Amino acid sequence: MTRYGTLYGIGVGPGDPDLITLKAIKTLQKVDVVLAAASTRNEASLALSIARPHLGQETKTLRLNFPMTRDAAVLENAWRENAATVADILDAGKSAAFLTLGDPLTYSTFGYLLRVLALHTDAPVEVIPGITSYQAAAAFTGRVLVESGENLAVVSGVADEATLTRVLENSQCAVILKAYKNLPTIRRVLAKLGLGDACVFVTRLGLEGEEIITGLDNLPEKPSYYSLLLVRRER
Amino acid sequence: MTRYGTLYGIGVGPGDPDLITLKAIKTLQKVDVVLAAASTRNEASLALSIARPHLGQETKTLRLNFPMTRDAAVLENAWRENAATVADILDAGKSAAFLTLGDPLTYSTFGYLLRVLALHTDAPVEVIPGITSYQAAAAFTGRVLVESGENLAVVSGVADEATLTRVLENSQCAVILKAYKNLPTIRRVLAKLGLGDACVFVTRLGLEGEEIITGLDNLPEKPSYYSLLLVRRER
Numbered sequence: 001m002t003r004y005g006t007l008y009g010i011g012v013g014p015g016d017p018d019l020i021t022l023k024a025i026k027t028l029q030k031v032d033v034v035l036a037a038a039s040t041r042n043e044a045s046l047a048l049s050i051a052r053p054h055l056g057q058e059t060k061t062l063r064l065n066f067p068m069t070r071d072a073a074v075l076e077n078a079w080r081e082n083a084a085t086v087a088d089i090l091d092a093g094k095s096a097a098f099l100t101l102g103d104p105l106t107y108s109t110f111g112y113l114l115r116v117l118a119l120h121t122d123a124p125v126e127v128i129p130g131i132t133s134y135q136a137a138a139a140f141t142g143r144v145l146v147e148s149g150e151n152l153a154v155v156s157g158v159a160d161e162a163t164l165t166r167v168l169e170n171s172q173c174a175v176i177l178k179a180y181k182n183l184p185t186i187r188r189v190l191a192k193l194g195l196g197d198a199c200v201f202v203t204r205l206g207l208e209g210e211e212i213i214t215g216l217d218n219l220p221e222k223p224s225y226y227s228l229l230l231v232r233r234e235r
Numbered sequence: 236m237t238r239y240g241t242l243y244g245i246g247v248g249p250g251d252p253d254l255i256t257l258k259a260i261k262t263l264q265k266v267d268v269v270l271a272a273a274s275t276r277n278e279a280s281l282a283l284s285i286a287r288p289h290l291g292q293e294t295k296t297l298r299l300n301f302p303m304t305r306d307a308a309v310l311e312n313a314w315r316e317n318a319a320t321v322a323d324i325l326d327a328g329k330s331a332a333f334l335t336l337g338d339p340l341t342y343s344t345f346g347y348l349l350r351v352l353a354l355h356t357d358a359p360v361e362v363i364p365g366i367t368s369y370q371a372a373a374a375f376t377g378r379v380l381v382e383s384g385e386n387l388a389v390v391s392g393v394a395d396e397a398t399l400t401r402v403l404e405n406s407q408c409a410v411i412l413k414a415y416k417n418l419p420t421i422r423r424v425l426a427k428l429g430l431g432d433a434c435v436f437v438t439r440l441g442l443e444g445e446e447i448i449t450g451l452d453n454l455p456e457k458p459s460y461y462s463l464l465l466v467r468r469e470r
Contacts (some may be wrong), residue, residue: 020257022257022260023251023253025257103380105374105381106380106381111382114377128374129370129373130366131365132370135338138340139244139339139340142362144340146342147342149394151394152388152389152390154388167386167405170405
């Protein structure tokens with residue numbers, strides 16, 4: 001009889017090594033293997049660098065590689081292979097922690113891993129939440145995210161113009177993540193809705209090149225991947 | 236010349252004492268005074284109980300009292316008095332930590348304190364984010380909050396029926412906080428939108444009487460104050 005190891009989905013927070021929870025630290029200290037995966041190599045490295053000071057002496061680290069492609073079949077194949085690797089670890093009775101920047105259940109790849117992993121093993125899964133980039137941005141700028149009587153929309157900046165417009169029209173408060181590739185579109189939508197004064201753009205928080213820009217007039221031409229917008233209407 | 240103390244707004248997380256960040260712990264260990272305030276006595280007690288193991292030997296705790304009333308004038312007066320108390324501490328060069336359950340900038344009273352405090356002192360403020368109740372609920376149930384290509388709405392269950400309907404119509408994913416007083420209305424809206432199968436109700440997470448209820452058929456008659464709903468449509 002094999003006893004499965006547990007898979008822990010761990011949110012390591014937004015980048016500041018001190019914005020990790022005590023529960024994540026205790027878990028990192030006891031797991032056999034730490035797994036890092038992300039759509040970009042930098043995210044995986046950053047997640048690992050946050051976790052590393054907390055790892056036990058015997059802990060192994062393993063990077064799950066994903067091809068840089070939008071080809072769904074190629075990606076699905078990579079997920080299957082990586083899930084099989086993780087299942088092998090758990091089936092051998094070893095515990096593993098899958099790292100994600102921010103929170104494992106908020107725009108993370110951890111959900112994909114869970115779905116594919118369930119095809120390979122019955123090993124138990126435990127999720128440890130993490131501080132999101134937008135909470136850190138709000139804290140850093142001292143801006144309220146959402147208050148009593150308001151609602152908050154969290155949306156990706158890669159959404160189309162109609163979706164962005166509809167979401168912003170129906171919320172007092174909003175967070176627009178991944179505000180880089182489509183920043184011109186996002187800016188146009190915000191301006192059209194008269195929300196210029198309600199915005200602050202936060203880029204590379206806690207990293208080199210960190211910047212806070214209020215309003216829409218001085219947004220960068222080539223924004224970093226680590227960019228988001230906080231929006232809150234005056235009442 | 237007086238040197239101001241710093242006011243720290245600290246999110247102590249959703250209840251589990253291990254879901255507090257390292258940064259919050261380090262800050263609690265160094266501040267002179269810890270402040271707890273909330274709309275209910277239980278919330279203040281819970282926040283204090285999470286912080287207590289991390290406090291230095293010399294740290295004082297102070298409860299800011301708010302009358303249990305909806306009278307805006309009475310409440311505003313209480314805020315002014317409490318802000319004056321906090322300002323006196325900071326102006327004397329002492330540092331203080333204001334505790335909030337969850338995150339200080341997400342449906343917290345910390346924003347009110349900041350606004351009133353600014354009338355009394357120029358002391359610096361630093362915010363330390365915390366894990367929200369809905370992140371903890373998603374982690375506990377192993378449900379994805381929001382994934383690539385989706386958007387997430389965070390809304391209070393005390394919102395009116397029209398607002399709830401509009402928000403749920405425009406989001407793949409939603410969190411309905413404070414799902415207690417208006418639970419019959421919330422249930423009706425979710426049923427009308429065909430979202431019964433997309434819901435899970437989480438109550439008293441990490442507390443006595445913790446329960447997870449899938450769907451809308453078995454919701455409690457008298458839900459606890461610590462209740463929320465997670466909603467995610469199938470794609």
